[in-house]
């Protein structure tokens with residue numbers, strides 16, 4: 001638990017939220033959400049990793065959770081979130097700034113376009129993620145590693 005959330009209470013745990021409607025929807029599962037005394041919700045994502053660090057994908061996950069939770073419940077959700085990484089038997093809380101709701105919706109649109117084949121994907125900038133990627137054998141960049 002980050003020190004900054006000591007006076008917060010658990011609001012949601014392992015719960016899925018949805019924002020939007022029809023084919024324009026962001027759905028995300030919240031690991032932990034804590035409510036401050038002023039009612040502001042803060043999101044926490046729990047990860048178990050060898051390396052004690054957070055990734056851009058964690059920030060995207062938390063940002064989508066923020067959009068989904070705020071959209072479904074109407075509650076205010078903080079722009080600051082936490083990625084708690086458990087590595088080598090210790091836990092570290094990383095403070096992260098979440099993406100704007102507009103950036104999340106743009107990302108969701110790009111995903112739709114990629115799946116529809118109307119947009120071309122770009123390769124990852126950090127090759128480390130290729131090592132555990134399920135598409136590695138079919139991917140030119142992944143196959144070069």
Ligand code: SF4
Pocket residue numbers: 123124129130133134135136139140141142143
């Ligand atoms: S193997 Fe290909 S698809 Fe997978 S993360 Fe690397 S670049 Fe992306």
